Amino acid sequence: MLDEDLRSDLQKRGIFVASFEDLYNWGRKSSLWPLQFGLACCAIEMIATAAARFDMARFGAEVFRPSPRQADLMIIAGTVTKKMAPLVVRLYNQMAEPKYVIAMGACAISGGPFKEGYNVLKGIDRYIPVDVAIPGCPPRPEALLEGLIKLQKKIEGQRLFGPNRARHADTRDAADYPVPSYGAHDLEPPMNPAVFKPEPSRREAE
Amino acid sequence: MSFLPSLESPQTIDVSLGPQHPSTHGVFRMNVTLDGETVTRLQPVFGYLHRNHEKIAEGNSWLAAMPYTDRLDYICPLTNNWAYALAVEKLAGIEVAERAEFIRVITAELTRLQNHVAFLGFVLGDMGAWGTALMYAFREREKILDLFESLTGARMMCNYMRFGGCRCDLPPGWLDTTRKLVDGFPKFLDEMEALLTGNEILLARLQGVAPMTADRAINGGMSGPVLRAAGVDYDIRKVDNYGIYNRFKFRVPRGTVGDCYDRFMIRVLEARESVGILKQAIAVIPEGPVVNPKAKQRGFRPPAGEAYGRIEGPKGELGFYLIADGSDKPYRFRIRPPSLINLTLLEELCVGTKIADVMVILGSIDIVLGEVDR
Numbered sequence: 410m411l412d413e414d415l416r417s418d419l420q421k422r423g424i425f426v427a428s429f430e431d432l433y434n435w436g437r438k439s440s441l442w443p444l445q446f447g448l449a450c451c452a453i454e455m456i457a458t459a460a461a462r463f464d465m466a467r468f469g470a471e472v473f474r475p476s477p478r479q480a481d482l483m484i485i486a487g488t489v490t491k492k493m494a495p496l497v498v499r500l501y502n503q504m505a506e507p508k509y510v511i512a513m514g515a516c517a518i519s520g521g522p523f524k525e526g527y528n529v530l531k532g533i534d535r536y537i538p539v540d541v542a543i544p545g546c547p548p549r550p551e552a553l554l555e556g557l558i559k560l561q562k563k564i565e566g567q568r569l570f571g572p573n574r575a576r577h578a579d580t581r582d583a584a585d586y587p588v589p590s591y592g593a594h595d596l597e598p599p600m601n602p603a604v605f606k607p608e609p610s611r612r613e614a615e
Numbered sequence: 616m617s618f619l620p621s622l623e624s625p626q627t628i629d630v631s632l633g634p635q636h637p638s639t640h641g642v643f644r645m646n647v648t649l650d651g652e653t654v655t656r657l658q659p660v661f662g663y664l665h666r667n668h669e670k671i672a673e674g675n676s677w678l679a680a681m682p683y684t685d686r687l688d689y690i691c692p693l694t695n696n697w698a699y700a701l702a703v704e705k706l707a708g709i710e711v712a713e714r715a716e717f718i719r720v721i722t723a724e725l726t727r728l729q730n731h732v733a734f735l736g737f738v739l740g741d742m743g744a745w746g747t748a749l750m751y752a753f754r755e756r757e758k759i760l761d762l763f764e765s766l767t768g769a770r771m772m773c774n775y776m777r778f779g780g781c782r783c784d785l786p787p788g789w790l791d792t793t794r795k796l797v798d799g800f801p802k803f804l805d806e807m808e809a810l811l812t813g814n815e816i817l818l819a820r821l822q823g824v825a826p827m828t829a830d831r832a833i834n835g836g837m838s839g840p841v842l843r844a845a846g847v848d849y850d851i852r853k854v855d856n857y858g859i860y861n862r863f864k865f866r867v868p869r870g871t872v873g874d875c876y877d878r879f880m881i882r883v884l885e886a887r888e889s890v891g892i893l894k895q896a897i898a899v900i901p902e903g904p905v906v907n908p909k910a911k912q913r914g915f916r917p918p919a920g921e922a923y924g925r926i927e928g929p930k931g932e933l934g935f936y937l938i939a940d941g942s943d944k945p946y947r948f949r950i951r952p953p954s955l956i957n958l959t960l961l962e963e964l965c966v967g968t969k970i971a972d973v974m975v976i977l978g979s980i981d982i983v984l985g986e987v988d989r
Contacts, residue, residue, distance in 0.1 A: 445637050449664055449985055450689035450771060452641065457760075460753035475637040493634065493642055493663045500635055522683065525674070526667030547771060 430569050437481070437507065438469075438564040441557070444480035445473035446500065449487025451514040451547040458550035468557050477503040482560070484553075485539075488516035488523055489530040491596050498588045501537045507577035509564070511556050512542045521546055534607075535600035537586055538576070626650055630970070634663045638741045638974040641984030645961075645973065652969045657962045661955075664988040672948040677703060677915045678778075680948060684935075685772040687950065688986040690733055691726040693763070694928045696776035701857060702924025702935035703778050707917035709910045715780035716859045717900040721793065722766070722775065723926070724889040724896070728800065729759040730929035731882040731889075734981050735807060738879060741978035742820050748811075755803050758796055765789060779910025790897055797893045804886055812880065820875075825964040825976045827873035835960040839931025839953050841980055844881045845873030851927035858926075863892045875972075878979040916943050930954055930981055950989055954982040 419426055427435075447455060459465045459473060474480045477500045489497055501510065512533055515521030520531040533539065540563060543556040567575035586604065589596040633644035642663035648656035668687060672680040684699045685692035697719050704711060711719075736752025760770045765786055767773040775782050811817055827837075832845035842849055850867040852860040868884035870877030919941040925934035931953025938947035957980050965973050 446635055448642055449666075450686055453689060453771065456749070457753055457757065460757075461750045462754065462757045475635075477635075488664065488666050490663060490665055492665065496634060496663075522686070523666045523671065526671055528665045528667055549770065 430567075433569065434565050434567060438561040440472075441468075441470040441482045441509070441560070442472045442474050442480050443470055443482040443484050444477055444500065444504065445475045446477075446483065447486050448489060448493065448497075449516065451486035451517070454547045454550055455484055455486045455513065455553065458553045463550040463554065465554065465557070468554065468561070470557055477501075478505060480504055481507065482509045482511065484511045484513050485517040485533050486513045486547075488521065489533050490528050491530055491591075492528065494530045494533070494536060494596055495588050495590065497533060498536045498586055502585045502588070507575070509540045509560055510537055511553075511560060512539045513553060513556070514548055515544060515546045518542045518544065530596070535605045536589060537601075538604055627655060632973070633660075637745075638978065640737065640977070640982055643977070643982070643984055643987065645977075647965075647970065647973065649970060652971075654965050654968055654970060654973060657965045657973070659958060659961055661988055664984045666985070666989065668989045669948050669950060673945055676913075676943050677917070677945060678912050680945065681776065682772065682774040685774055686985055687952065687989065688928065688930060688933070688954065688983045689771060690983055691730045691929050692771060692773045693722040693726045693767075693775060694926060694933065696773065697723055697858075698924060698926045698928065698933045699935050700776040700778055701926060702922055702937050703915075703917065705924045706920060706922035706937050706939055707778070707915075709779045710907050711858075712780040712904050712907050713901055714784075714903040715905045715907075717896055718781050718785065718905060719776065719858055720860065720863070720896045721893060721900070722763075722773075724893045725759050725762060725793070727889045727929040728886055728893075729756045730981075731886045732756050732759075732803075734882050734978075735811070735879075738975065738978040738981075739811070739817075741974045742817070751807065755800075762789065762793055762796065765792075777906055777910070777912055778915060780904070780906030782906075784905045790900070793893070794897050797890055797897065800890050801887065804883060804890075808883060812883070818876070820972075820975060821879055821979075822874060822876045823872075824875040824972050825968060825979075827960065827964065829873070831960065831963070832873060835963075836956045837931070837960065838957065839928065840881045840885060841878060841931065841957050843867065844870035844877040846870055851925060851932055855925065857924075863895045865889075865892050875975055875979040878981075882981075914943065916941065921947075925951070928953055930983070930986070931957055950986075952986040952989060954980075954984075954986040955989075958982060958987065 416426055459471055465471045483501055512518050516523060517533050520529050523529040524531055541556045541560045543552050545552050569578045587601060627648050627650045630647045630649055632647055634642040644660035646658040647654055668683055672683055681699060684695040687695050732752045732755050736749035739748030763773055764770050766789060767775040827845045829846045832842050832847060846869050848867055848869055853867060865888045868881055870881055917939045919939055921938040923934055923936045925932050933953055934951035936949040937945050940946040964976050
């Protein structure tokens with residue numbers, strides 16, 4: 410890595426030195442294009458975040474794209490029902506790498522207030538990897554902005570090469586996630602074990 | 616979207632619009648058969664947001680159903696609260712505190728304002744003016760949400776009404792802020808109208824599109840602005856006189872041909888009437904308790920019986936049909952959502968129009984999927 414003193418010295422002379430990774434990550438984190446995809450109540454707060462007062466454009470993420478092919482970021486804004494879950498996974502598969510997921514609100518994280526419902530998926534992290542989870546019902550627009558900043562920080566630290574490289578840079582990793590099908594009582598399979606690795610609850614750990 | 620050659624005729628194709636579509640107002644899906652650009656058949660597909668509201672409410676206490684009503688029509692939580700509280704009050708014969716009645720009218724009319732404002736933004740988005748109109752609309756909506764937040768603690772999920780009144784009194788200065796907002800609101804509507812209602816493109820996209828006769832609207836079970844746009848004089852605020860609406864002077868705007876333009880304009884006119892009601896209510900709101908002290912909230916057990924309480928929600932008749940068996944839970948909790956029932960005539964309205972008009976027609980009905988699928 411470049412010496413910080415040397416870097417600032419060069420900067421004073423108008424020479425900017427950056428590693429390829431830094432430049433690449435800086436570009437990506439500053440122009441995240443979210444998928445214009447609202448599921449429920451949180452979608453209204455997502456729209457409010459993009460609207461005049463909260464102005465998501467300040468963080469470079471205002472270009473909502475209706476097509477998954479053009480989007481980098483999927484904001485899962487609302488309750489994912491069992492009828493909707495396969496479509497959410499399919500939309501995620503249709504997005505081009507590198508792609509990120511924000512689970513916005515209690516429903517997307519765990520089912521939220523509707524967790525006991527027979528038709529509600531208890532968290533989208535059962536099928537697709539979630540990068541940032543924002544609690545709240547619904548989260549305030551400020552919370553969504555903070556989630557976005559958290560995601561930008563995460564992108565900033567991602568490595569492109571080496572053993573710790575990011576998922577999207579690892580060609581061995583699966584790009585497609587299996588889409589669940591409608592079973593007799595539940596989705597088949599009820600979760601994707603390659604993705605869903607919940608931490609054991611405190612009671613189980615003891 | 617997916618395109619398939621139709622089975623019915625080689626000339627037509629089947630298009631699946633939604634559930635992920637920028638203009639379906641959530642996760643609504645329409646299977647459309649197209650002949651060129653003309654819609655020959657339209658089949659709505661529901662259930663992508665079925666969140667088991669009724670079943671969950673039947674397993675919880677009476678009071679615990681209140682926050683779930685917020686999430687039905689998530690743009691207007693306070694009117695949903697009121698409809699449920701009204702049904703329970705009818706069931707158990709609870710008197711409502713005088714001040715609470717005024718607060719309910721004020722919050723409900725504010726809710727109507729912000730719903731209609733958001734509607735203007737969304738319907739313009741459906742017509743292709745994505746963004747700009749919505750920015751204007753949401754700027755105004757945020758001001759009303761601020762009022763809700765200072766009153767109830769939440770921007771959207773207010774959970775404010777209680778059986779026999781409201782949860783807490785107005786914070787100091789709230790009425791003054793509301794008065795200022797209400798006084799300034801007609802200016803916003805004027806601005807919006809100056810930009811929109813005479814606009815040639817808007818007229819071309821809305822006028823004459825999907826007209827609905829009064830007979831058809833009544834037979835289709837329509838309610839709310841969609842029904843009144845078809846020329847029917849039916850407003851539950853006038854018909855039922857629930858709450859204290861008989862103390863306020865307001866008119867019920869009506870359309871003439873029931874096309875998309877009438878459905879659009881009726882919202883603007885209704886917002887103006889709401890401003891009038893708000894002004895009257897703020898001027899005469901009395902002091903006093905905000906909840907009936909005799910009404911029990913926790914451990915509430917109404918006597919066995921059934922009741923149907925309905926209000927004029929911003930989208931139409933919102934009703935709750937409750938059956939009590941004397942226990943601490945509702946035996947049956949049925950919601951009559953205006954959005955779902957206003958969709959009955961969707962196919963009839965859309966057949967024969969162009970595919971681009973389908974989005975505008977859907978937008979002009981003003982649905983919220985949380986309420987359609989429940």
